[in-house]
Amino acid sequence: MGVGGNFWDLLRPYAQQQGFDFLRNKRVAVDLSFWIVQHETAVKGFVLKPHLRLTFFRTINLFSKFGAYPVFVVDGTPSPLKSQARISRFFRSSGIDTCNLPVIKDGVSVERNKLFSEWVRECVELLELLGIPVLKANGEAEALCAQLNSQGFVDACITPDSDAFLFGAMCVIKDIKPNSREPFECYHMSHIESGLGLKRKHLIAISLLVGNDYDSGGVLGIGVDKALRIVREFSEDQVLERLQDIGNGLQPAVPGGIKSGDDGEEFRSEMKKRSPHCSRCGHLGSKRTHFKSSCEHCGCDSGCIKKPLGFRCECSFCSKDRDLREQKKTNDWWIKVCDKIALAPEFPNRKIIELYLSDGLMTGDGSSMSWGTPDTGILVDLMVFKLHWDPSYVRKMLLPMLSTIYLREKARNNTGYALLCDQYEFHSIKCIKTRYGHQSFVIRWRKPKSTSGYSHSHSEPEESIVVLEEEEEVVEEEESVDPLDGLNEPQVQNDNGDCFLLTDECIGLVQSAFPDETEHFLHEKKLRESKKKNVSEEEIATPRATTMGVQRSITDFYRSAKKAAAGQSIETGGSSKASAEKKRQATSTSSSNLTKSVRRRLLFG
Structure with missing residues (x-):
């Protein structure tokens, strides 16, 4: 939940949508409970153990597709304050009257239900087999995520709880959409400070007024807008102390308000004499005076001009009167707000403030976090037992994570080891793939050839530089968001009897691990593009010649009768023209000897 009163709506203008490479080579703390609750609610009943499926797929996505180093944090024993707030929230959501709310004894915490605890235990077991570090908080998971972020152990937190900022988080990722161009909805504390002018203690003060995980009610009648107006009047060092004074019934001096009642009474007496x-x-003066002599403010020769709608007099008396009314309005607003705060029981709760400002939320040292290699054998057995998956499917889904580990080790130490139980090794770069506007290499992995009874752990240099000229850049169409955040299955390719596995890898990571192969591939790609460009230019410049594959006209093989007749007419052209001319002259001569009526009868019958 976090801070109540639609607190995220207040921060939404300062959200940033980040792309695929935002978390690459960065450490990120993940609130595991958020993932479990989110997808257990969304897909419950559709798949077997959705919390395990989601954790498996999203962890591999974070590690391989986005290149992050995730650290998962689980909740510890909740605070007794949160136990009471959790029961109150359950009563309200169930429509039960909160008057019958049971009272939790001081110092007693209510644990989560056994089913949820079992889900957490299964996810932790899965993460440990994947080689991902898991930390347990002394209290809230988002509190430990924020502490890791503020102390520099991680670069960001993934949690939907807005009170992570109250615990000191500097960068919070509220939501992840793996199948989109900008998958991360990110909030930076620096942007919130510059945009709203609020710092950590200001946000704590707002949470005390509108409600939080430890006091869901807050102060009755105060929402986010009123709380924002209140806390902005005080500096970060003073805001919590001023709230303490208001809670004790003391009304602090209102900035810009009436400082004393005597000043107001004195001014009111002056207003009567204005x-x-x-x-x-x-304007100043009476209407009769303006008719006798023109108004000096209107600027007309006689009389005055009718004042427009919304006219405001700017004389000293009227300006001071407006200021007085505004100050009185502000003063009355503050009096009402202070009365509401003073009526709230035990406001502000010092225990809640101490929880938000506490730094002792971590068991152990955050610098000891380390990422290992997945235990493939036990992991396959676990997924087969829990989710009834086929062992080959589990190994195939693990391949992107294993290949990412392989490339990182290769880039770091310039040494590598065979992938997936010594079965596959790097072979070549197949092509460039573009998905959701993000480019990646499609890498071929194959089993090394066995010679003399043993397998080579590395392919030969000349074999690794293999580029197929027929391969083109692949652009995948955008698909709908998968509610289960499934992975793209690695493809299997058979080429001349060799079996290859294809995975999508980061271009920069492949370039660091195999610089020569990457340079050769990009060079060949550039040559193919230039060659294709030259061929297309030649086709445009010269028309395409007739080929045997195109049907030709029959006149190409046989002489046309019309052409022959035309040839004969050309040969006898002179004589025919002469005879025609004689015939025409004879006709015209004979016709000229006849009368007009005879010619008409001969013509029309």
């Missing part, structure tokens, strides 16, 4: 104002133009 000069009259014209009812027509609103």
Whole structure:
């Protein structure tokens, strides 16, 4: 939950949508309870153990696709304050009258239900087999995530609880959408400070007023907007002390308000003696005076001009009167707000403030976090037993994580080891793949050839530089978001009897691990593109010649009768023209000897 009163809506203008490489090579703390609750509610009943499925897929996505180093944090024993708030929240959501709310004894914490604890235990077992570090908090998981972030052990926190900022978080990722161009919804504390002018203690003060995980009710009648207006009047060092004074019934001096009642009474007596104002133009002087002699403020020769709608007189008396009214309005607002705060029982709760400002939330040293290699054998057995998956499917889904570990080790130490139980090794770069606007290499992995009874752990240099000229850049269409955050299965390719596994890898990581192969691939790709460009330019410049595959006209093989007739007419052109001319002249001569009526009868019958 975090801070109540639609607190996220207050911070949303300062959210940033980050791309795929935002978490690459960064450490990130993950609130495990958030993942379990989120997808156990969304897909419950559709799949077997959705919390395990989600944790498996999302962890591999974070590690391989986004290149992050995740650290998972689980809740410890909750505070007794949160136990009471949790029961109150359950009563309200169930429609039960909170008057019958049971009272928790001081110092007694209510643990989560056994089913949820079992889900957490299964996810922790899975993460440990994946080689991912898991930390247990003394209290809230988001509190430990924030502490790790503020002390520099991690670069960001993944949690939907807005009170992570109250615990000191500097960068919070509220939501992850793996199948999108900008998968991370990120909030930076520096942007919130510059935009709203609020710091950590200001946010704590707002949570005390509107409600939080430890006091879900807050102060009755105060929402986020009122709380924001209150805390902005005080500095970070003073805001909690001023709230303490208001809770004790003391009204602090209101900035910009009336400092004393005597000043107001003195001014009211002066207002009674002020000069009259014209009812027509609103300026100093009476209406009768302005008709006799023109108004000096209106600027007309005679009389005055009717005042426009919304006219405000700017004389000293009117300006001071407006200031007095505004100050009185502000003063009355503060009096009402202070009365509401004073009526709240035990406000502010010092225990809640101490919880938010406490730093003793971590068991052990955060610098001891380390990432290991997945225990493939036991992990396969676990997923087969828990989710009834096929062992080959589990190994295939693990391949992106194993290949990422392989490439990181290769880039760090320039040494590598065979992938997936010494079965597959790096072979070549197949092509460049673009998905959701993000480019990656498609890498071929194959089993090394056995010679003399043993397998090579590395492919030969000349074999690793293999680029197929027919391969083109692959652009995948965007798909709908998978509610289970499933992975793209590695593809299997058969080429001349060799079996290859294809995975998508980060271009920068492959370049660091195999610089020569990457340079050769990019060079060949550039040559292919230039060659294709030259061929297309030649095709445009020269028309395509007739080929045997195109049907030709029959006139290419046989002489046309029309052409022959045309040839004969050309040969006898002179004589035919002469005879035609004689015939025309004879006709015209004979026709000229006839009368007009005879010619008409001959013509029309």
